[in-house]
Amino acid sequence: MSANDPVPAPPLAVGTGLPWDVCVDDAVAAIASARARHGDTFAVASGNDNYLFTFSPAGVEAFYRLPEDKASKGVADYLMLRRKLPDEIFDGRRLLPTSLFRRDDVASYLKNLDCALTETVAELGPDGTVDLFGLTRRLGHRMGLASWAGPGSAQGTPFDRLVAAFETLDGSDAFVHPDSMAAVAAGGKQAERAALDEIVAVIETAVHATASDQVDESDLFGRIVRAWSQEPDDVRMRGIALDVALIHIASMSNLMAALGWALVDLLEHPDEQKRVASGDSEFAQRCALESTRLAQRSIMSRAVLAPVDLDTGDVIYRVPAGWTIATLLPLLNTSAAPGLRTWDPDRWQRHRLADTAALPSPMLVTAFGHGKHSCPAQPFSLAAMSVAMTRLLNIYEMTPGWTSYPKPVPAQIGGVARSVDPCPVSYVRR
Numbered sequence: 053m054s055a056n057d058p059v060p061a062p063p064l065a066v067g068t069g070l071p072w073d074v075c076v077d078d079a080v081a082a083i084a085s086a087r088a089r090h091g092d093t094f095a096v097a098s099g100n101d102n103y104l105f106t107f108s109p110a111g112v113e114a115f116y117r118l119p120e121d122k123a124s125k126g127v128a129d130y131l132m133l134r135r136k137l138p139d140e141i142f143d144g145r146r147l148l149p150t151s152l153f154r155r156d157d158v159a160s161y162l163k164n165l166d167c168a169l170t171e172t173v174a175e176l177g178p179d180g181t182v183d184l185f186g187l188t189r190r191l192g193h194r195m196g197l198a199s200w201a202g203p204g205s206a207q208g209t210p211f212d213r214l215v216a217a218f219e220t221l222d223g224s225d226a227f228v229h230p231d232s233m234a235a236v237a238a239g240g241k242q243a244e245r246a247a248l249d250e251i252v253a254v255i256e257t258a259v260h261a262t263a264s265d266q267v268d269e270s271d272l273f274g275r276i277v278r279a280w281s282q283e284p285d286d287v288r289m290r291g292i293a294l295d296v297a298l299i300h301i302a303s304m305s306n307l308m309a310a311l312g313w314a315l316v317d318l319l320e321h322p323d324e325q326k327r328v329a330s331g332d333s334e335f336a337q338r339c340a341l342e343s344t345r346l347a348q349r350s351i352m353s354r355a356v357l358a359p360v361d362l363d364t365g366d367v368i369y370r371v372p373a374g375w376t377i378a379t380l381l382p383l384l385n386t387s388a389a390p391g392l393r394t395w396d397p398d399r400w401q402r403h404r405l406a407d408t409a410a411l412p413s414p415m416l417v418t419a420f421g422h423g424k425h426s427c428p429a430q431p432f433s434l435a436a437m438s439v440a441m442t443r444l445l446n447i448y449e450m451t452p453g454w455t456s457y458p459k460p461v462p463a464q465i466g467g468v469a470r471s472v473d474p475c476p477v478s479y480v481r482r
């Protein structure tokens with residue numbers, strides 16, 4: 053370590069690296085092993101980056117209190133996503149994913165979810181076999197594109213073209229498959245740029261289909277179109293399409309992975325499945341929350357922009373600019389107190405844990421985060437998961453094709469887990 057290191061010097065986990073920089077069998081296990089050797093707060097030097105990980109109750113509480121102007125979540129997210137996404141997608145955005153939750157927006161997304169479920173059921177037909185996570189992903193694309201990609205983008209050929217392009221451009225690859233980011237860089241992001249051009253071409257058609265007097269500002273797509281209305285045509289088309297693209301990339305992928313795990317867990321728990329299928333939406337939301345907690349694989353990080361203090365309980369570290377302060381949800385969510393490894397929707401009372409007495413801090417467990425950066429989409433996400441679970445399980449009898457509980461992608465270090473193997477389910481209309 054050098055002069056530009058935290059003071060006092062934290063223990064350094066020599067030999068530990070993150071999967072962007074070194075080959076690791078299991079990214080979460082690698083950090084767990086460093087924690088077992090060095091205690092709750094330690095440094096990791098990986099590639100050109102330095103991380104201060106903290107897992108102590110005081111350290112995690114201090115982490116959630118860090119001020120954005122000194123220790124930035126936005127910058128940390130950007131640094132992670134730019135490993136996969138071309139720089140131009142971040143330049144000059146006018147409507148950001150943070151503008152997704154204005155009044156009335158959620159109602160319109162849920163309406164689009166309803167239509168997307170109708171189309172999903174039509175595609176599934178009366179019986180068959182489908183990959184569960186593939187099904188929820190396609191559903192997410194359909195709901196999202198109907199909500200912000202303009203007329204016609206969630207049906208037919210435009211939909212299929214957009215899905216193919218977004219699967220290539222998928223920003224979550226940056227944390228689901230961190231080990232493939234060196235290859236993305238080596239390829240100069242050519243495949244991603246081609247996918248972005250394809251998205252621009254499809255969205256352009258949607259913009260042309262929207263007459264200027266039909267732009268509806270209560271609709272997200274309308275707000276995006278309006279934000280670019282004063283620009284010359286070529287700038288305008290690309291600007292609109294890139295706003296749509298960043299919103300779509302930032303929004304759906306964790307939600308649909310979480311829905312996949314919620315369905316996995318309900319298929320493993322037939323009594324609870326019946327209760328959800330019968331329409332108990334309050335219970336369905338608690339099931340969704342519980343599955344999301346267990347499937348959390350998130351690295352929570354803050355990029356330090358100006359020196360900042362982190363009080364970990366026994367030591368206060370002065371962390372310099374250039375470092376990243378981080379914690380890792382999968383190392384807390386299932387082990388911060390006894391009994392957290394099992395799936396138990398009754399541990400939640402609405403969106404909070406019913407009993408936190410055994411936890412050294414209630415902030416050690418979360419599905420949607422704590423503090424001012426906690427997820428603005430939590431109510432919408434739980435409502436959407438609940439509606440989708442209820443509808444699918446009410447219409448279909450589903451039988452899992454897996455023999456043991458699905459496992460996450462081992463290298464994944466961020467977001468909600470993705471299953472490493474296909475998860476086929478056979479289904480038949482009830």
Ligand code: HEM
Binds near residue numbers: 126304310429430433
């Ligand atoms: C089940 C699905 C989801 C889960 C588990 C989830 C989880 C999280 C978590 C843990 C955080 C806090 C991260 C941190 O403190 O570093 C967060 C923040 C955020 N989430 Fe979600 N999220 C989900 C769905 C969504 C959706 C659908 C959107 C749509 C746009 C969204 C948008 C955001 C935004 C914009 C933030 C940053 C808020 C801020 O910095 O103030 N999330 N989410």
